[in-house]
Amino acid sequence: MKKPNRAEHEVDKTLDILNQMDRAKTDAFFYSRLENRMEEQSNESTSGWMIILPNWRYYALAMLFLLIFNVVSLFHYAYQYNQDIMQQETSINSVNAFANEYSTDLPILYPNQLNEEEN
């Protein structure tokens, strides 16, 4: 019988703590600390964007480089194409000249047939 009474007494004393408690209070500088934290958070969110921004610059630079590379390639290809055509024309001319010089043209054996095809 003694033990439960003691335990109950302890329980009552422990629960009585709730009646003894005062309200907890913050200090006078709470608002300053809150203001600092809000400022820090806003700076962090700004610097967060600043981390992304240089990346955008890199992306833009890469895009510009690709564009320049493509334009240069296009001009280079066009130049090469013209050169090839000119070279082709030169080689045809030289073949023709060679053929003329050595009279390697095929003799026209059937001029009448040729005239008929032309008509």
Next chain:
Amino acid sequence: MDVAQKQDAGLQDSELIKELKQRSQHAFRVLVEQQKDVVYNTCLGFLHNPQDAEDVTQEVFIQIFESIHEFREDASLSTWIYRIAVTKSLELLRKRKRKKRMAYFKSILNLDAEPDDYEDQQYFEPPGVALENQERAEILFRTIDTLPENQRIAFVLHKVEGLSYKKVAEVMETSLSAVESLIHRAKKNLKLRLKTYYEQQDL
């Protein structure tokens, strides 16, 4: 904070809300000065740690400032603030519990578990409680922490924060009879658990 103090501060609830929605720094400061101790005391009632309570109190005000435009005014401003304070405090406790669980699993798997700072923190000394009763206060709050969540919320808001049953019902968005029942069960469970604890101490 009573009405007279609010009038001293120069702003009524409706004016305060209106100005807060216009992101007035002055209105925000008035609100913080009016409600900081209320929020801090509520958070401390759940967290039992002054640093955590201060951190969560700051988070509560930051959320108020950022989401005041979402406040529909179907409850009073103070009720809304209490809800945010309770939610934020419980969120931190859940986060701590998850971290503790993870550390436990990591220790089982022999992985490097981060030491839990929370475990190392000393239990808070409730203001107004005599030094010889501090240990008793710790036992009380540790036992309150073992109560089911709804009973704990109702009990802390009523007994620690000193809210009426009606206000607790508003904060918890439940009926008055439900709050009465929750607090009754909380007291009963608390007595039973404390009795078991003291009986075990005697053995």
